[in-house]
Amino acid sequence: IKNTPRANSSCFFTPSLWLLQEKLGSSNFVSDWSPLHDASIHGRLLTLKKLISQGSDVNLVTTDQVSPLHEACLGGHAACASVLLKHGAKVNGVTVDWHTPLFSACVSGSVACLNLLLQHGASLHPPCDVASPIHEAAKRGHVQCVEILASHGVNIDHNIKHLGTPLYVACENQQVNCARKLLESGANVNSGKGLESPLHAAARSCSAELVTLLIDFGADIWAKNAKSKRPMELVPPASPLGRLFLQKEGPLSLMHLCRLSIRRCFGHKQHQKITGLLLPDELKRFLLHV
Template identity: 65%
Template sequence: MDGEKRARMDKPGGSPHLRFLSNPLMGDVVSDWSPLHDAAIHGRLLSLRNLINQGWPVNIITADHVSPLHEACLRGHLSCASVLLSNGAQVNGMAMDWRTPLFNACISGNPDCVNLLLQHGATPHPESDLASPIHEAAKRGHVKCIESLAAYGANIDYYISHLGTPLYVACKYQQVACAKKLLESGASVNQGKGLDSPLHVVARMSTEELVEVLLDFGANAQAKDAEGKRPADLVPPESPLAQIFLEREGPLSLMQLCRLRIRKCFGTQQHHKITGLLLPEDLKRFLLHL
């Protein structure tokens, strides 16, 4: 590359492949793609710092409103995200597809990145339901991301009409660990998507482990979906699941009722206090479903 072309590449707007426009709605600089985006998505921290020092705006966005912070979080590059935020990157910037940096961090499954964004004021529930961070974390099996979101006030029963609850999403994608974490945190075991409960979706998919987990947390095996079918009606008669449902028919045991009642008394996001009770360890483990 000759010296003149290199000089054009080293300063904002210098590349012949970039075009910059004024965006009165966003107050940012718009480009097709910038070296700042490239450094962020590949985790090139030194290059990112150099570009910022040269005057590249950290809130430069593409025509689709994708920022360097979006790209750093999508790949889970914590250090790059930290540098961008410390230089004024917009933590709740929204792309044209409604994705925020927090949503992208939940795609990557990097809990440190999620925590960093939340510490800088990221909104757990952005204004659009088309890109919900907690639903995305549940879908992809990122338990630690769910923990972080819940700790910063995310509603673990957040309902979206086209997705249902995070628990429903976790069950639909057979993310057992996420389903357990949501339930342990106090998620409503019977709230799914419309009349379709989490138990309905796992029965339909013949996921034995999740059926057992949901029933242990008090799922209503008699609930009917939009077609008037119970979860047990959705499994073949010869299926091992049919036997599980048969064994669980009738009222819950007194022991199970007591466990569910005690957990309900603690409320959502307070179940960690069970460990502080003056009870035998085995009993505390029972209450915690461990």
């Protein structure tokens, strides 16, 4: 009997179970753990190829419906994922926790796996709000994954009741670079979790960098949450962040208002569209917040 390498699993693999699967040859057969899963999560490419050449089913799943492709992406092993996909692995397979291989790639932050899955038709839309790839990438600070998903047309303002928007999740977890990438891609700066805005999350975490970033992109400092609290009212009294909010209480400059208005006109593809404008580089840098 062999324990699975997943730390959160109590499943076991037995040789007799594996032999039974090989004998039945059914893609619907459920195994707790297999050598194929083991090779995939550890990136053992030669072993994986050998098992497939011997007839192992690439779509064999565990009792939690975890496939070898899920494991390869979770481990960030693009070469293994590529072999599995070439042999018919289901690109949009879903586990009992609603995880897709795309979600697993966003957990590991593997850009190679993410690109590979998208090339093979992976769906950008989560089968359930429990496991959203863009939210997971934002939460973990995987900026390149956020950028790739945004460039492929994912809904960057997808609002999940228990999580909020990807921008809110990034701010809640103090992922400044992900928040910036989302804002550059046209995310709604004031859309958060219910009445709680991303600025509320940034103020609560006392992140001056996030607060400055959000206000520069037009965050409403007067917005009130469900408890009728403004972002600045969530800042500890002695915090320097309170002074920053006071400095930002006045009206925005005409130049700032123009920048926000122009970016708003371009919508979610504002970064690409502004880059392509026939304008002096200095003006483009200003519009791009560079």
